[in-house]
Amino acid sequence: MIKKIYYLTLPIFLLLLLSSCANTQKIAIxxxxxxxxxxxxxxxxxxxxxxxxxxxxxxxxLQAVIALTKNQKSQPKLTLVLLxxxxxxxxxxxxxxxxxxxxxxxxxxxxxxxxxxxSSIYLAYWPQExxxxxxxxxxxxxxxxTAGKRTLxxxxxSIIDILRTPATPSASNRNISEPKQVPKSVPKIGEHIKxxxxxxxxxxxxxxxTRQDI
Numbered sequence: 651m652i653k654k655i656y657y658l659t660l661p662i663f664l665l666l667l668l669s670s671c672a673n674t675q676k677i678a679i680x681x682x683x684x685x686x687x688x689x690x691x692x693x694x695x696x697x698x699x700x701x702x703x704x705x706x707x708x709x710x711x712l713q714a715v716i717a718l719t720k721n722q723k724s725q726p727k728l729t730l731v732l733l734x735x736x737x738x739x740x741x742x743x744x745x746x747x748x749x750x751x752x753x754x755x756x757x758x759x760x761x762x763x764x765x766x767x768x769s770s771i772y773l774a775y776w777p778q779e780x781x782x783x784x785x786x787x788x789x790x791x792x793x794x795x796t797a798g799k800r801t802l803x804x805x806x807x808s809i810i811d812i813l814r815t816p817a818t819p820s821a822s823n824r825n826i827s828e829p830k831q832v833p834k835s836v837p838k839i840g841e842h843i844k845x846x847x848x849x850x851x852x853x854x855x856x857x858x859x860t861r862q863d864i
Contacts, residue, residue, distance in 0.1 A: 651755045677804050678849045679763040683708035683770055683790055685745065688726035692833040694719045694792075705852040711735055714856075716771060716837070719864065721746060729770055743768050770854070773802060773812050774843045775835050811846040818856075839860055 676682060694715040703710045721727050729744040732858040742753040743764050752764045772781075773792070778800075781792045794803045802810040817840025844858035 667704055674849060677809065678847070679766040680769045681765055683765070683769050684784045684788055685748065686784040688728070689780060690777065691718065691726065692836050694728055695836055695861060696864050697837045698859045700857045700859055702855040703852065704733050713737065717864065728768070729745065730771060732767065741767070763855065773800065773810065775837060777835055787837050802835060808848050810848065813844040815842040815844070817841050
């Protein structure tokens with residue numbers, strides 16, 4: 651039976667994620683992964699998600715708020731706010747034109763894998779053509795296995811699987827304001843994202859609770 655633990659034990663889990671030899675660790679947390687641009691991405695929206703992170707018999711439940719907006723110069727900006735089970739902010743990350751800014755919560759005792767967390771959003775939602783352009787001439791590749799399933803590789807070795815499962819009709823109907831036609835790159839209410847990490851033997855289940863245009 652999976653053992654539930656709370657935000658106080660989050661640093662223990664992250665030690666498992668971050669511990670390894672230096673080179674393997676950099677690959678595992680996607681430190682050198684180029685990120686795609688925001689070309690042809692529908693703006694602007696905000697979503698709330700529930701995250702369940704599993705490592706062996708350890709399970710951590712977190713929350714996330716993700717928003718794609720534009721700054722004062724009309725430049726696209728992707729923001730991720732990670733929250734503990736009590737709704738308290740752990741980390742804020744934003745990316746504007748490739749410039750990544752990370753703000754940890756006051757009093758935080760450990761650095762979170764910000765690049766991995768941010769990259770997971772792009773891996774789940776950004777179009778394949780954007781990724782193809784970003785990863786050209788790099789050791790990274792994103793392979794579209796089937797509709798909704800992708801594999802991120804490094805030097806032809808599988809690093810992460812990403813499975814995007816559409817919402818069921820009942821889940822979509824929970825929010826009557828959800829448009830009938832939503833671009834593929836935009837997260838949808840009731841969608842499930844499953845992330846499997848090959849180097850670290852952990853999984854992340856993500857469920858989109860709400861979405862709104864902003």
